[in-house]
Amino acid sequence: xxxxxxIEILGGLANVVIVLIVAPFFEGVLRKLTARIQSRQGPxxxxxxxxxxxxxxxxxxxxxxxxxxxxxxxxxSFAAIMTVACLVPFGSHAPANSIGxxxxxxxxxxLCGIATMLAGLAAGxxxxxIGMNREMMSLITLxxxxxxxMVIGAIHVHSFRLDxxxxxxxxxAAGFPWSGLIMxxxxxxxxxxxxxxxPFDIAEAETEIMEGPLMEYSGPKLALFKYVQMAKxxxxxxxxxALFIPWGHTGLYPLDVLIHLAKCLVMxxxxxxxxxxxxxxxxxQAIRFYALLLGISVIALGMAVYGY
Amino acid sequence: MPAHKIIERLKDxxxxxxxxxxxxxxxxxxxxxDSAALKSICxxxxxxxxxxxxxxxxxxxxPYSDSFLVAHHFAFDxxxxxxxLLTHLTGNPPKVDSISKEVPAANWAEREFxxxxxxxxVGHPYPKRLVLPDGWPEGKHPLxxxxxxxxxxxxxxxxxxxxxxxxPEGCMVIPFGPFHPTLDEPAHFRLYVEGEMVRGCExxxxxxxxxxxxxxxxVLTYNEIPMAAERICGICGCVHNVxxxxxxxxxxxxKPPPRAExxxxxxxxxxxxxxxxxxxxxxxxxxxxxxxxMLSFRIREPLMWMAEKISGNRKTYALCLIGxxxxxxxxxxxxxxxxxxxxxxxxxxxxxxxxxxxRNLQKRTLGIGVTSPELVKNVGLIGPVARAAGVDIDCRRDxxxxxxxxxxxxxxxGTGGDVWSRLLVRAQEVFExxxxxxxxxxxxxxxxxxxxxxxxxxxxxxxxxxxxAPRGEAHHFVITGENNRPRRWRVRAPTYxxxxxxxxxxxxxxxxxxxxxxxxIDPCFSCTDRMEIVDIRSGKTTVYTQEELREMARRKVL
Numbered sequence: 001x002x003x004x005x006x007i008e009i010l011g012g013l014a015n016v017v018i019v020l021i022v023a024p025f026f027e028g029v030l031r032k033l034t035a036r037i038q039s040r041q042g043p044x045x046x047x048x049x050x051x052x053x054x055x056x057x058x059x060x061x062x063x064x065x066x067x068x069x070x071x072x073x074x075x076x077s078f079a080a081i082m083t084v085a086c087l088v089p090f091g092s093h094a095p096a097n098s099i100g101x102x103x104x105x106x107x108x109x110x111l112c113g114i115a116t117m118l119a120g121l122a123a124g125x126x127x128x129x130i131g132m133n134r135e136m137m138s139l140i141t142l143x144x145x146x147x148x149x150m151v152i153g154a155i156h157v158h159s160f161r162l163d164x165x166x167x168x169x170x171x172x173a174a175g176f177p178w179s180g181l182i183m184x185x186x187x188x189x190x191x192x193x194x195x196x197x198x199p200f201d202i203a204e205a206e207t208e209i210m211e212g213p214l215m216e217y218s219g220p221k222l223a224l225f226k227y228v229q230m231a232k233x234x235x236x237x238x239x240x241x242a243l244f245i246p247w248g249h250t251g252l253y254p255l256d257v258l259i260h261l262a263k264c265l266v267m268x269x270x271x272x273x274x275x276x277x278x279x280x281x282x283x284x285q286a287i288r289f290y291a292l293l294l295g296i297s298v299i300a301l302g303m304a305v306y307g308y
Numbered sequence: 309m310p311a312h313k314i315i316e317r318l319k320d321x322x323x324x325x326x327x328x329x330x331x332x333x334x335x336x337x338x339x340x341x342d343s344a345a346l347k348s349i350c351x352x353x354x355x356x357x358x359x360x361x362x363x364x365x366x367x368x369x370x371p372y373s374d375s376f377l378v379a380h381h382f383a384f385d386x387x388x389x390x391x392x393l394l395t396h397l398t399g400n401p402p403k404v405d406s407i408s409k410e411v412p413a414a415n416w417a418e419r420e421f422x423x424x425x426x427x428x429x430v431g432h433p434y435p436k437r438l439v440l441p442d443g444w445p446e447g448k449h450p451l452x453x454x455x456x457x458x459x460x461x462x463x464x465x466x467x468x469x470x471x472x473x474x475x476p477e478g479c480m481v482i483p484f485g486p487f488h489p490t491l492d493e494p495a496h497f498r499l500y501v502e503g504e505m506v507r508g509c510e511x512x513x514x515x516x517x518x519x520x521x522x523x524x525x526x527v528l529t530y531n532e533i534p535m536a537a538e539r540i541c542g543i544c545g546c547v548h549n550v551x552x553x554x555x556x557x558x559x560x561x562x563k564p565p566p567r568a569e570x571x572x573x574x575x576x577x578x579x580x581x582x583x584x585x586x587x588x589x590x591x592x593x594x595x596x597x598x599x600x601x602m603l604s605f606r607i608r609e610p611l612m613w614m615a616e617k618i619s620g621n622r623k624t625y626a627l628c629l630i631g632x633x634x635x636x637x638x639x640x641x642x643x644x645x646x647x648x649x650x651x652x653x654x655x656x657x658x659x660x661x662x663x664x665x666x667r668n669l670q671k672r673t674l675g676i677g678v679t680s681p682e683l684v685k686n687v688g689l690i691g692p693v694a695r696a697a698g699v700d701i702d703c704r705r706d707x708x709x710x711x712x713x714x715x716x717x718x719x720x721x722g723t724g725g726d727v728w729s730r731l732l733v734r735a736q737e738v739f740e741x742x743x744x745x746x747x748x749x750x751x752x753x754x755x756x757x758x759x760x761x762x763x764x765x766x767x768x769x770x771x772x773x774x775x776x777a778p779r780g781e782a783h784h785f786v787i788t789g790e791n792n793r794p795r796r797w798r799v800r801a802p803t804y805x806x807x808x809x810x811x812x813x814x815x816x817x818x819x820x821x822x823x824x825x826x827x828x829i830d831p832c833f834s835c836t837d838r839m840e841i842v843d844i845r846s847g848k849t850t851v852y853t854q855e856e857l858r859e860m861a862r863r864k865v866l
Contacts (some may be wrong), residue, residue: 039603278597
């Protein structure tokens with residue numbers, strides 16, 4: 001094995017460790033801030049770690065329609081999101097370049113959504129099936145936005161390589177091209193939907209369909225799913241930062257990691273604020289919103305092709 | 309239309325079928341009619357005289373008049389008149405013409421007296437069981453006088469499952485309840501869903517029917533019943549407490565002292581305040597807007613503390629006895645209540661201003677769960693649900709009780725008839741309640757709290773009382789009786805009518821809107837029938853079944 005491959009693997013592993021450590025902390029910040037906005041005391045910042053530990057230590061009850069598929073779904077979901085963590089840059093450039101390109105990243109993100117759908121299917125109750133249905137609808141309409149954003153970047157830098165696209169590529173052509181700025185706006189308003197928080201937590205909507213696909217999970221598997229949700233918040237923030245806020249690197253790896261995480265934290269604070277001030281949308285309203293954004297982003301794609 | 313005019317028109321129209329009319333004064337009218345003409349008289353009163361349907365009552369009157377009694381209650385809101393149309397039924401089994409085709413709002417009430425008293429509503433459009441469980445044998449009717457309060461018939465199959473109707477073709481069935489995060493109490497809706505659209509539903513409730521009326525008629529005494537009545541509802545219990553006391557006072561022609569009336573008014577409005585704030589919170593939670601949920605609960609909390617300071621309890625105030633109230637307001641309590649009201653008013657004004665223009669909240673509530681004035685009339689919807697549809701009814705103004713005739717307030721109405729206008733109506737009613745309490749605190753005269761009562765209340769008199777609960781009109785009907793307890797006591801809580809409007813409100817709208825539509829009537833079912841006990845020392849968890857719990861309750865071991 002060449003030295004380069006080892007560095008790539010180590011870099012990827014470092015990312016996984018960062019995500020695993022930071023994700024519950026970000027969730028803790030989110031909960032605490034939500035509580036303050038709602039004039040509550042709120043749990044301690046470390047509560048999500050305790051929650052995960054507690055869930056991991058609980059009895060594993062398999063109550064759904066098809067336990068093997070439920071098991072598969074949760075492992076698939078966790079594995080997919082951790083693989084994504086290997087591919088996303090945290091501080092330095094994207095570490096695992098030779099594993100895949102931007103397209104692999106997109107497939108893996110889609111796989112996460114598919115795992116949730118499998119979970120809903122395996123639970124087999126009416127409510128989880130509704131949740132699965134909703135997850136599918138939002139996957140189909142929402143995921144293309146991210147694809148368009150990355151493809152615009154790829155067009156500007158003439159490459160699908162991770163380290164080139166995930167480094168502010170959307171602005172690469174001629175200063176601040178219109179297409180990049182438009183996509184910045186589109187991704188900013190749809191970011192809440194990618195991390196599946198209120199007002200776009202429609203597929204899980206506790207007060208409507210009782211957590212939908214997750215309803216039959218308990219104990220360690222529920223812990224893994226919760227971990228995936230927390231990791232998603234970090235990873236989508238990291239992706240957004242890498243694509244749209246690439247500035248401020250010092251060249252010193254540990255410092256760069258901290259700077260990158262600080263930027264991610266700002267995204268999390270934004271998510272928290274939106275979630276605390278909105279009511280949940282209905283599926284049809286959300287889909288209409290995504291469709292509008294998709295229209296705008298296709299226009300941006302056209303502009304990118306012509307160099308704007 | 310004044311009462312004597314109504315009697316005149318009824319006599320013109322139906323002649324000898326109108327047997328007797330009593331006008332005890334104070335806006336009450338009792339008309340005894342021939343049972344054969346009951347149906348057409350009800351249609352005439354409901355359609356031609358445009359009265360509002362209140363409820364229907366069956367009663368076992370055999371020990372006194374050798375017959376069963378059926379009463380249909382109507383309200384003339386513009387003239388402040390509550391009208392009862394009564395008829396005696398001598399047949400065996402007793403039969404009466406159903407009025408549900410003419411007055412759709414009577415659907416449940418007629419099925420209820422069919423279940424509980426065995427009075428057959430002939431020609432009922434949907435004669436399915438309502439109150440009794442499916443496993444209860446035919447021909448046993450718990451509210452009859454010859455049945456003991458704790459009677460369980462032979463062959464009662466507790467575990468029998470409900471028999472449901474066939475869903476319409478092309479529809480999938482989605483069960484909603486009896487346990488669901490947004491349904492705090494047991495009730496079951498079988499939703500017929502086509503894609504994401506709800507096409508209809510079947511309701512099964514009364515899963516924890518507690519038989520409080522039967523207890524009142526057979527075990528408790530006049531002054532014990534207010535405490536039981538208060539426990540009918542966990543949120544607006546004081547309403548039932550007052551409504552019952554007023555119904556008895558009315559039957560016995562007693563008037564409580566003025567200070568007691570003012571105290572009743574204050575506590576009723578305090579209850580409305582905390583109930584409305586609770587509702588806004590829960591409604592926001594249902595649509596996922598938890599920040600406002602938390603805020604309204606924070607704003608509400610000082611009111612609960614205040615209630616505890618005044619009555620000794622956050623929720624169950626134990627306010628009324630017949631002819632008065634049980635405790636007083638001191639000068640310090642009055643001053644502190646003023647302070648709390650000031651703070652609540654300020655904070656609530658800020659919330660209402662912030663919400664009034666909230667597009668995001670409107671998206672989930674505008675045009676959702678719509679009721680038209682026709683639906684309000686036909687199904688007998690009441691309270692904020694009716695007012696939001698532009699139907700200007702409010703018992704506090706239309707049938708004044710306690711001290712409401714001595715205070716000024718506005719009746720808030722809306723126009724949309726949807727969830728959004730119900731939200732606005734309730735939000736504004738909070739300010740009116742604060743106004744009412746302030747006026748009461750100012751005008752409250754000194755004086756006694758409790759009237760000296762005669763040793764025995766007169767027997768066989770009837771009284772009815774409507775109290776505007778936070779959810780709508782709560783109606784109590786009492787026939788006074790022997791042994792220091794009423795012969796018949798009938799309670800109609802507001803949700804009883806409002807729930808009947810739900811199928812029309814959720815039809816042809818999205819499944820996601822079901823929870824907020826149901827939530828928007830502020831439903832109030834009943835309470836739990838099963839519990840879990842953890843032994844702290846051993847950490848052992850035991851789940852008791854309904855049967856075991858009942859045994860324990862009878863042996864008093866818990």
